[in-house]
Amino acid sequence: MADLTSDFVGIKSPNPFWLASAPPTDKEYNVRRAFEAGWGGVVWKTLGEDPPIVNVNGPRYGAIWGADRRLLGLNNIELITDRTLEVNLREIKQVKRDYPNHAVVVSLMVPCVEESWKHILPLVEDTGADGIELNFGCPHGMSERGMGSAVGQVPEYIEMVTRWCKQNTRMPVIVKLTPNITDIRKPAIAAQQGGADAVSLINTINSIVSVDLDSFAPEPVIDGKGAHGGYCGPAVKPIALNMVAEIARNPETADLPISGIGGVTTWRDAAEFMTLGAGNVQVCTAAMTYGFKVVQEMISGLSQWMDEKGFTSTDQIVRRAVPNCSDWQHLNLNYVAKAVIDQDACIKCGRCYAACEDTSHQAIAMSEDRVFTVKDEECVACNLCVNVCPVEGCITMEPMEPGTIDPRTGRKVEAEYANWTTHPNNPGACAAE
Amino acid sequence: MTDKTLEPGVVPGRLDASAYDAHFSDLHPPLEGHEALVAADRCYFCHDAPCVTACPTDIDIPLFIRQIATGTPESAARTIFNQNILGGMCARVCPTETLCEEACVRELAEGKPVEIGRLQRYATDTLMDQDVHPFTRAAPTGKSLAVVGAGPAGLACAHRAAMLGHDVTIYDARPKPGGLNEFGIAAYKSTDDFAAREVDWLMQIGGITLRHGQALGRDITLDALQKQHDAVFLGLGLGAVNALGLEGEDKGGLEDAVDFIAELRQASDLSKLPIGRDVVVIGGGMTAIDAAVQAKLLGALNVSLVYRRGRERMNASAFEQDLAASKGVRIITNATPKAIHGNGAVREIEFEYTDDDLTPTGQTVRLPADQVFKAIGQKLEGAGLPALDGGKIAVQGAGRTSVDGVWAGGDCAAGGDDLTVTAVAEGRDAAEDIHSHLTAEG
Known part of the structure; x- marks a missing residue:
């Protein structure tokens, strides 16, 4: 059996699955239930200065759904903890005392004044918590008060506050980044320069999930009005994966540990984040949708996959896909593939035909008796048919052997790698060395 | 229609040779990968x-x-x-x-x-x-357990006890393990010799010895088992069959449904298995349904299932009743067997209609029958057993019997609903209790 124990910037946990700072980690009661259910660690819901903030007294969440009302994206307008600092600190201390082998990291958000940070850090340290996470990501409410993503959008602030924290605590400092910026590499570099032990990302994305077409107000509606919220859940995973990879690929931050967050729902999502550079993952929406027990599938699935691949510890999968993350200009233009439809698996729905005929390259033929076949002389291997096909594995992209003739171009498939930088159509092409 | 379709009497080969495989294929075919993902x-x-x-x-x-x-x-x-x-x-x-x-x-x-x-x-x-057995044995405890019966309860108990490190010997009366899984379930529910394959797979845990042809009371006794082993689990099932209590019950053509099902399950060539043209099954449980449906699938022209109470009282589920009906079995309710007619072999069986309280109505019906299967329940047989409760072994907690060091589970134990899955639960839980008992003794 693969060893799932995790050591993230010196913080040890029985597995790499942590609950992200969010409603599921707001109270001792929830966190104890989470540890009993199998979660490896938690990032306690963000603490702030007293008096505590207040939340709206109407709906805090909105959602989008897929088929069969499967929750795909969740949006929230909840703020940081609305309980007093003293209550939270006391509960953190009790939980950490009872669960010494689980990770307990405390999320913090106080004003951008050094005194505020100097004041709260020793209080957190006293709980025995394993580390802190700086909430520079919350995109609603707190940002209007100069905190959360208002800090995360200004690299200089990130660096400054991170440095204050590093100077005033021995605990590892994780900086949580907002995706509501143009280039995620900049805040990551700022965190690193401030001395951060790690970054975690992504926090939620600015969003309006839907509009109530009777009251003409964005959801969730509070007495006729709605404010933008923070979007999370399976729908944001691709955005998060890219941002994690951007940081992992950047030579400047290649050694900066990453805690991956954003739509992790299954073991597979976690494995993908980790291969793109995340040392562990944080989960919120999956737990909020299915309950804490959902971690059991993540544990068994990751373990099974690692066993099948021959990996014995999680550090062997971290960054494993990073070397294969490339810029477009370096993709091999001599690689030629064609779609192939498995006639035994095909259920004859015709979605591939509609997609290709109407919106792509007219590369699929349809017979009178609904047999769908690929026209190799038209197929550009765009993959759209694969993506719209309801049967997994029915349509595949098969690479052409070097030396064969691509019927679309009439040209021989070359075995040699050649990319855009040397392509004759590229005005800026340089000769191949 | 074949030339044997209408032939009276109990004869083999009523169907075209090619029909048997189709008739006895999987009732619920396995899901393909895509289907499984959609269903999940x-x-x-x-x-x-x-x-x-x-x-x-x-x-x-x-x-x-x-x-x-x-x-x-x-x-x-x-x-x-x-x-x-x-x-x-x-x-x-x-x-x-x-x-x-x-x-x-x-x-x-x-x-x-x-x-x-x-x-x-x-x-x-x-x-x-993939022939993967997902468990490994704990370190040997040096304790030994006798399990009587290699059916679902016995196998579940043996596996769990072996996994916990005990040495297990299973004593079974039949020549093959599996109990009702092997001998007592409709063939279309366990195709491709699954029951036998499952036992082989289960035995990979190690530490289990199977001894066949060992019937309690005939070849072995509870006393002797207790002397040889540290604990005993009784999962021997119900070996005897209830009788109708009618004159002429020994006439040819009258059989116990469980024997018919066992013979069918062990038959290597179903086209050689004789079946009546007019078959009557008496009973309202799963065994009755399994016998009736399989009689029909073997080519019986008319199959009637007769139950003494109303449909809602049948132990067979609505699904099973519908399955029987869909295969062409006629279900007659509120009718009690009254007389067996025939000279040497059964020719007709007479029923009297009853009301819902089983009070006879005086109205009778005669059904033509060249084969009658009795499926009106089974009972425990054997001497020297622990105390009984309602004809079955009385148990407390996780299968503890009146005899210290002896546990029981499955159909032979009182309580439960005589399902395979219940037997498994009882065998498993008894093994855990036996384990606590044996390890506590030190």
Whole structure:
């Protein structure tokens, strides 16, 4: 059996699955239930200065759904903890005392004044918590008060506050980044320069999930009005994966540990984040949708996959896909593939035909008796048919052997790698060395 | 129609040779990969799920279905086998329509439950087809357990006890292990010799010795077993069959349904198995349905299933009743057998209609019959057994009998509902209790 124990910037946990700072980690009661259910660690819901903030007294969440009302994206307008600092600190201390082998990291958000940070850090340290996470990501409410993503959008602030924290605590400092910026590499570099032990990302994305077409107000509606919220859940995973990879690929931050967050729902999502550079993952929406027990599938699935691949510890999968993350200009233009439809698996729905005929390259033929076949002389291997096909594995992209003739171009498939930088159509092409 | 279709009497080969395979193929064909993913996607991953509560072995159904949905059916199988080592057979024979699938919230919402039984089969088949046994034995404890009966209860008990490090010897009266899984379930529920393959797979845990032809009271005694072993588990099932109590019950053509089913299960060539043209099955449980449906599938022209009470009182589920009806079995209710007619062999069987309190109405009906299967219940046989309760071995807690050091479970034990899955749960729980008992003794 693969060893799932995790050591993230010196913080040890029985597995790499942590609950992200969010409603599921707001109270001792929830966190104890989470540890009993199998979660490896938690990032306690963000603490702030007293008096505590207040939340709206109407709906805090909105959602989008897929088929069969499967929750795909969740949006929230909840703020940081609305309980007093003293209550939270006391509960953190009790939980950490009872669960010494689980990770307990405390999320913090106080004003951008050094005194505020100097004041709260020793209080957190006293709980025995394993580390802190700086909430520079919350995109609603707190940002209007100069905190959360208002800090995360200004690299200089990130660096400054991170440095204050590093100077005033021995605990590892994780900086949580907002995706509501143009280039995620900049805040990551700022965190690193401030001395951060790690970054975690992504926090939620600015969003309006839907509009109530009777009251003409964005959801969730509070007495006729709605404010933008923070979007999370399976729908944001691709955005998060890219941002994690951007940081992992950047030579400047290649050694900066990453805690991956954003739509992790299954073991597979976690494995993908980790291969793109995340040392562990944080989960919120999956737990909020299915309950804490959902971690059991993540544990068994990751373990099974690692066993099948021959990996014995999680550090062997971290960054494993990073070397294969490339810029477009370096993709091999001599690689030629064609779609192939498995006639035994095909259920004859015709979605591939509609997609290709109407919106792509007219590369699929349809017979009178609904047999769908690929026209190799038209197929550009765009993959759209694969993506719209309801049967997994029915349509595949098969690479052409070097030396064969691509019927679309009439040209021989070359075995040699050649990319855009040397392509004759590229005005800026340089000769191949 | 073949030249044997209308032939009176009990004769073999009523069907075209090619028809047998089709008739006795899987009742619920296995799910293909795509089907399994679509079916698994329908599970809501309910909290404290009603399906788990409804499962006698408490399989974590939402978890195993999620494991299928995320492409790890092998992990799903482990989740199932943790609770139910005969999860493969239970996936085939459980009356899911009255257990997990009846409780499924989608049954409430849409009248279409998640296909839990077929998904369980998909997961367990995946791992068993890889010939992977997911458990290893604990260090030997030096203690030995005798298990009487190699049916579902005995096998579940033996596996769990062996896993916990005890040495187990199973004593079984028959020449093959499996009990009712091997001899007593309709062939279309356990195809491709699955019962035997499952036992072979289960035995991979190690530490279990199988001894055949060992019937309690004939070849072995409880006293002797207690002397040779540190504990005894009785899972011998019900060896005797209830009689109709009518004159002429010894006439040719009258058989016990369990014998017919066992013979059919062990037949290497179904076209050689004789079956009547007019068959009557007496009883209202699963055995009656299994006998009636299989008689029809073997080519009987007319098959009637006669039950003394109303349909709602039948032990066979509505699904099983519908299955029988769909195969052409005529179900007659509120009729009690009254007389057997025929000279040497049965020719007709006479029933009297009764009301719902079994009060005779005076009205009778005669059904032509050249074969009659009795399926009116089985009973425990054997001497020197622990104290009984209602004709079965009395048990307390996890199968503790009146005799210290002797446990019982499955059909031979009082309580329970005589299902395979219940027998597995009882065998498993008894093994855990035996383990606590043996290790506490030090």
